[in-house]
Amino acid sequence: MVVVENITVRAKAWGNSVGIILPKELGVKPDDEVSVWISRNCKPAKVKDFFGVFAKSKLDTHKVLAELREEEW
Secondary structure (H helix, E strand, O other), X not given: OOOOOOOOOOOEEEOOEXXXXXXXXXXXXXXXXXXXXXXXXXOOOOHHHHOOOHHHOOOOHHHHHHHHHHOOO
């Protein structure tokens, strides 16, 4: 069974790593398998930031644009 929950938690230092704590209300138990999507609140890139980047590349511009259109934002 797949259950999808969307929550926001703050990452915390945990020894030499970084960890998150899941709220008890989610019902996650020890040894449960969960998938985590990482999304950071950061400044979105602007087209002008990429000006000239692909000129030096051997990538086909049409293929790059098609891939960008397929991505979910």
